[in-house]
Amino acid sequence: MAIYDRFLSLTSPQAPERDRFILSKGHAALALYSTLYLKGVLSAEQLNSFLEPGTLLGVHPERQIPGIDFTTGSLGHGLSMGAGAALAARLQESQRRVVALLSDGECNEGSVWEAMMFAAQHRLANLTAIVDANGQQAFGRTRDVLNTEPLGDRWKLFGWDVQEVDGHDLDQLTNALQREGERPKAIVARTVFGKGVSYMEGQIAWNYLPMTEVQYRQALQEVG
Amino acid sequence: METLSRVHARSLVAWARDKPKAVVLSADLTSSCEADAFRDAFPDRFFSMGVAEQNMLSFAAGLAREGFLPLVHTFAVFIYRRAFDQVAMSVAYANLPVKMFGFLPGITTPGGATHQAVEDVALMRTLPNMTVLETGDATEVESVLDVAASVPGPVYVRMLRGELPRLFPAAEPLRLDQPRVLSRGKDLTILSSGLCTEEALPAVALLKSRGVAVEHLHLSTLKPCNHPAILQALAQPKYGVLTLENHLVTGGLGSIAAEKIAENGLGVKLCRLGLQDTFAHGASKGYLMREYGLDALALVRAAEQAVKTDLNIRAEDLAQMRVETVPSEAKPEDL
Numbered sequence: 320m321a322i323y324d325r326f327l328s329l330t331s332p333q334a335p336e337r338d339r340f341i342l343s344k345g346h347a348a349l350a351l352y353s354t355l356y357l358k359g360v361l362s363a364e365q366l367n368s369f370l371e372p373g374t375l376l377g378v379h380p381e382r383q384i385p386g387i388d389f390t391t392g393s394l395g396h397g398l399s400m401g402a403g404a405a406l407a408a409r410l411q412e413s414q415r416r417v418v419a420l421l422s423d424g425e426c427n428e429g430s431v432w433e434a435m436m437f438a439a440q441h442r443l444a445n446l447t448a449i450v451d452a453n454g455q456q457a458f459g460r461t462r463d464v465l466n467t468e469p470l471g472d473r474w475k476l477f478g479w480d481v482q483e484v485d486g487h488d489l490d491q492l493t494n495a496l497q498r499e500g501e502r503p504k505a506i507v508a509r510t511v512f513g514k515g516v517s518y519m520e521g522q523i524a525w526n527y528l529p530m531t532e533v534q535y536r537q538a539l540q541e542v543g
Numbered sequence: 544m545e546t547l548s549r550v551h552a553r554s555l556v557a558w559a560r561d562k563p564k565a566v567v568l569s570a571d572l573t574s575s576c577e578a579d580a581f582r583d584a585f586p587d588r589f590f591s592m593g594v595a596e597q598n599m600l601s602f603a604a605g606l607a608r609e610g611f612l613p614l615v616h617t618f619a620v621f622i623y624r625r626a627f628d629q630v631a632m633s634v635a636y637a638n639l640p641v642k643m644f645g646f647l648p649g650i651t652t653p654g655g656a657t658h659q660a661v662e663d664v665a666l667m668r669t670l671p672n673m674t675v676l677e678t679g680d681a682t683e684v685e686s687v688l689d690v691a692a693s694v695p696g697p698v699y700v701r702m703l704r705g706e707l708p709r710l711f712p713a714a715e716p717l718r719l720d721q722p723r724v725l726s727r728g729k730d731l732t733i734l735s736s737g738l739c740t741e742e743a744l745p746a747v748a749l750l751k752s753r754g755v756a757v758e759h760l761h762l763s764t765l766k767p768c769n770h771p772a773i774l775q776a777l778a779q780p781k782y783g784v785l786t787l788e789n790h791l792v793t794g795g796l797g798s799i800a801a802e803k804i805a806e807n808g809l810g811v812k813l814c815r816l817g818l819q820d821t822f823a824h825g826a827s828k829g830y831l832m833r834e835y836g837l838d839a840l841a842l843v844r845a846a847e848q849a850v851k852t853d854l855n856i857r858a859e860d861l862a863q864m865r866v867e868t869v870p871s872e873a874k875p876e877d878l
Contacts, residue, residue: 382637388608389605389608389637390632390636390637392632393628393632395597396601396604396628396629396632396633397601399597399598399599399600399601399602399604399605399629399633400601400602400604400605400608400633401605402598402602402605403601403602403603403604403605403606403607403608403609403613404605404606404608404609405605406590406602406605406606407605407606407608407609407610407611408609410566410587410611411609411610429597430595430597430598430601430629433593433595433597433598434598434601434602436593436595436598437592437593437595437598437602
């Protein structure tokens with residue numbers, strides 16, 4: 320939501336000059352749907368159709384959904400598609416920017432590093448990668464499953480302009496997004512999985528678990 | 544018969560001249576895929592992607608999503624084997640106009656199994672939204688760009704390079720889902736594709752000289768594959784159908800024929816010539832075609848079995864046949 324509120328220029332989902340957002344970690348689609356609802360792109364009725372028969376709103380985002388430009392879900396595609404969109408903007412002499420949101424676990428995928436090399440070589444300064452670094456992936460801690468740290472140093476070595484921020488500090492995140500440079504920009508956003516919900520924080524099981532009604536009410540209360 | 548050299552190199556430059564949205568991507572095989580002339584003519588529209596095919600395919604999807612027409616160039620194996628997930632999800636599922644030119648189809652390379660695309664048609668044909676084309680001569684290499692660009696979605700092309708025969712008249716370009724009827728007859732039907740058609744032509748000529756009436760179709764569109772002439776050719780033969788392809792017999796032209804025969808209840812015997820559940824190995828094209836039974840002699844022997852007659856055709860007879868440029872028996876608009 321902070322990315323949409325404080326950085327992306329999104330006059331309408333059809334405006335050719337709108338900034339592009341790619342949720343490369345497509346499994347976080349529910350957060351994207353909620354954001355698009357709060358931005359007035361999706362209706363309440365559309366939002367509430369999540370996983371209902373006939374809906375477009377599935378577990379991973381589809382580009383047929385208003386406000387979504389790129390289908391994601393298979394990890395490791397988003398940064399490459401973002402590089403394509405960023406290079407297209409350059410060829411079209413457009414000022415639009417491209418933001419891809421990845422996860423630290425996603426950086427297990429070799430294709431991410433291919434895209435990093437390419438974007439750095441072509442100095443795609445209109446491309447920003449945000450890595451949601453919560454230290455967890457599907458079934459374990461990233462450092463145990465396949466370590467991607469030190470993330471910031473690795474992106475730096477690959478030629479990116481890197482900033483590490485507290486991903487829950489919106490001012491830090493906004494400042495990092497707005498910093499201009501001549502190279503592609505990576506923001507390593509340190510986050511806590513399940514932040515703000517006491518029984519979820521850092522608990523890997525919540526990658527997949529559904530909430531009970533009681534847990535749902537408790538979570539709402541805790542996040543205020 | 545005329546032989547032409549580096550056909551794609553020249554035709555790509557000429558074709559792209561008035562198409563500013565066309566961009567060429569190459570995974571460090573630029574000269575090997577005859578994209579070097581384009582690189583030199585339009586350096587601003589050429590991108591060297593490095594040996595990083597996964598990035599290349601999703602990157603192409605990103606460009607296509609923003610209105611460009613990316614023409615991906617590399618060896619076929621590195622498109623569909625290395626980057627199949629990207630082809631399937633970034634390109635095919637999104638139905639984006641990424642045009643993939645896969646070089647060295649089948650046993651056209653001495654590079655061995657790692658470089659020989661022997662199951663590409665099978666895989667690409669299963670993908671929804673995908674169009675699959677295969678070039679068989681210089682004329683088809685020249686005209687495939689127009690066809691690929693005319694399709695609104697993704698297209699995979701089995702591409703030929705180097706010295707190419709002109710089997711088909713320059714005035715008869717490749718057309719989407721239009722088979723070429725090269726011979727008409729009701730004894731035996733032969734379907735061939737790609738460079739196998741050059742092998743099939745002398746075999747068909749000799750079979751006809753021995754009194755076998757052969758219906759010979761060349762298919763350059765493997766998906767979609769709905770032209771009524773194909774079904775008609777499969778329905779009519781007295782002795783059966785033979786397919787000849789530079790590919791495994793599973794999933795390619797032979798399977799297409801099998802599906803059509805079964806689904807339409809044609810009940811005709813089918814013999815599929817091609818690689819039989821095996822990878823090939825590194826050797827010359829001529830040797831490999833003989834070794835794996837993709838050549839003219841293999842087709843003749845299969846035809847003899849089908850008609851249950853020894854037609855007294857020897858390898859020397861085939862070697863003496865001169866292949867000439869063959870106009871289609873019927874005009875495409877009549878098919």
